[in-house]
Amino acid sequence: MLFNSIDFAIFLPIVFILYWSVANKALELQNLLLVAASFVFYAWWDWSFLSLIVFSTLVDYTIGLKLKLEDNQFRRKVLLLASIFVNLGFLAFFKYCNFFLDNFVAAFSFFGAAMEATSLKIILPVGISFYTFQTLSYTIDVYRKKLEPTNDFIAFSAFVSFFSQLVAGPIERATRLLPQFYQRRRFNYSQAVDGMRQILWGLFKKVVIADNCAEFANQIFNNSADLNGSTLVLGAVLFSFQIYCDFSGYSDIAIGTARLFGFDLMKNFSFPYFSRDIAEFWRRWHISLSTWFRDYLYIPLGGSISMKIRNTFIIFIVSGFWHGANWTFIVWGVLNAIYFLPLLLSGRNRNIITIVAAHQRLPTLKELLLILKTFTFTVFAWIFFRAENLPHAFDIISAIFSYRLFEAPKVSNAFDFFILTILLIYFIIQEWNGRRWNYALEKFGLKWHRSIRWGLYLLLFIIVCLLGGNKQDFIYFQF
Template sequence: MLFNSIDFAVFLPIVFILYWFVTNTNLKLQNLLIVAASYLFYGWWDWRFLSLILFSTLVDYSIGRQLMSEDNQGKRKLYLWTSILINLGFLGFFKYYNFFQESFVDAFSFFGTKINASSLDIVLPVGISFYTFQTLSYTIDVYKRKLEPTTDFIAFSAFVSFFPQLVAGPIERATHLLPQFYKKRTFDYTKAVDGMRQILWGLFKKIVIADNCAQYANQIFNNSESYSGSTLVLGAIFFTFQIYGDFSGYSDIAIGTSRLFGFDLMKNFSFPYFSRNIGEFWRRWHISLNTWFRDYLYIPLGGSRGGTSMKIRNTFIIFIVSGFWHGANWTFIVWGALNAAYFLPLMLTNNNRNHLDTVAKGKILPSFNELFMMLTTFGLTVFAWIFFRADNLGHAFQYISDIFKHPGSFLLLSIYLKYQTVLILLTVFLLIEWLGREGEFAIAELGLRWSRPLRFIFYNVIIVCIYFFSGSEQEFIYFQF
């Protein structure tokens, strides 16, 4: 079920009414309703994959119970690795089987040996990368004794399948989200209104920004040999805003929807395109995944505590694994390695923790130096996104080569007239994001500064823009991951 669909527009009010007016006197009934609604929400795509979520839930719930009663460290490790292997085994099979099989055949073909192997027609379950990592966080935290294992199967099932963030995050930690299912929730009008604002902004990002940018990004990337270098650069920029509007828009809707039901999810994006270096960018982009890899992979590997060689190794591991998490294609691995190369100089010079504050805080405009750093970081990010978007490595390198072979001119008015609507929308979007960058999300920060009549006009203008400037409907990009 898509957030930007009529189905969800009907589904959400029904669940909301049942949640607050029918089951509100009984916590277990509320949690059971969440489980039922979540399974309906997910099964709307393909009911067959509900068995995977249920199986993952049963495995990690049972292993958590075993870890609670087991003191023998060897057996505890066995339980932990059972959870890891089962969860990653399912993820690996559905997401990476064909990739490894094809890479294996290609490797032998390179050395002159032909191997006949057929690919399987495997359908990737929506959101498997997200809920797999979510359940793993529970088992790992229980193993480390950071979290008491639950004895409430319904609450745990609700945590695993919680519909607002089930298929594309944020990837919640068990230590943060699971305890919220133990507590009685009371309706909070202020939180609900704030949630509606965030849903509205998420819809604007997705329907107006991402879907309009997608139309041109797809057109340019799919026919890249037909365009000048300047248009190819615009295509990469369109994709840059497509993926941000698409993914952060989903996260905003998920967080806002959760607030309607009395839950708080972690912030997943924090104005990443205003970053002053790559280190800051990765603290602001897909925060839930990046902190997951930091805590459950980077730090256990030794983090930045060892010598230079260990720091370099761990940096490349974390970025390449992050790239591979996004998809079974060498383009994602190169994208991850490229970002590691961007990040490495900052880490080796101990500048990766610079710029922890908001850029130009308390000011209308950035300084010249801040503007230069933001544009440089943005340019590096746009270049890396070419690999992320390309169909394969050959396409990516050809796309980059064509930018320089046939540069064209950025001064041609005809280019901007062709894309004038989306460029104007992007300008308005960036202005709103910039003015609201010191808040949790842009329109709340802006709206709360203004009087009620002005705020009313502002929100209605956004609604009108969603209605009149919606792009052709596109599936959320991160559903494929």
């Protein structure tokens, strides 16, 4: 079920009313309803893959309990490895099997040994990369004795399958989210209203900005061979907005939906395109994944300066590979590691902590130039992320760095592009205005008269309905 669908618009109020009326009587009922609703939500896409979630839940719940009883370090490690093996095994099979098979055959062919292999027809279960990492965080934290394993199977099932963040995050830590399932939630008016506001802003980002950018970006990337450099740059910039609004829009809807049910999910994006260097960008982009890698991979790898270089490459390559089984994602990861390393090695990676122009209305010229520089580097890396394969990416880059860069960009539907430009300008202003908050609409207009504020919300909702692009799947569903 997609967040931007009529199905979800019907599903959400039904679950909401049942949750706060029938299930409100007891914690167990609340959790049980959330599990049932989450299974319906997931089964709407494909019920057969529900078994994977159930199996993953059973494995990690059992291993968690066994870890509690086990003092022998070796046996504890074996239990942890069993959880990692099962969870990453599913991920490896469904996501990476064909990639390894194809590259294996290609490597053999390169050395003259002709091999024939047929790619397996494997469907990638939606959200597998997200819930796998979430359950892994539970087992690892229990193993590290940072978290007491739960005896409450329903609460644990709700934690793994909670529909608001099941298929595309934020990837929550068990230490943060699981305790919320232990306490009966009570309806909080301000929390619910804030949730609705965040859902509205998420819908605007996804349906209006991302889906409209997608139409132009797809057209440009799919016909890149016939287009001049400036048009390709435009395509890359539009894709940058598309992917940001698509994913952060999804996260906003997920966080807002969770708030309607009394949960606080972690912030996943914090205005990353206003970053002044790449280190800041990575503290603001897909925060739940970046911090997951930091806590469960980077810090355990530890080490000296030379180890830091190795570890940075490992983190970024794994992060790229997490996104998909394609060399383009790996190159995207390597590129980001190259951007990041100079800052890390010179000790400047934590120089910029607060948001840009925290106490001013506008950035200084220096800040603006730094933002533009960081954005340019990011856009360049997105070309690899979006391209079909490496030759496609290199073709686009060579076309960009040619004399045709100085020709005027060509877009097929000038009027639609004009509308999109206006929407993008509004979006950037609104995001800039709200950069100190959790999301751009959080405190916007709260001091205005209610009728004006409601008028603004209604207008935004109408724009979502009338100016939304052709419905596109969320990009991160494929990861």
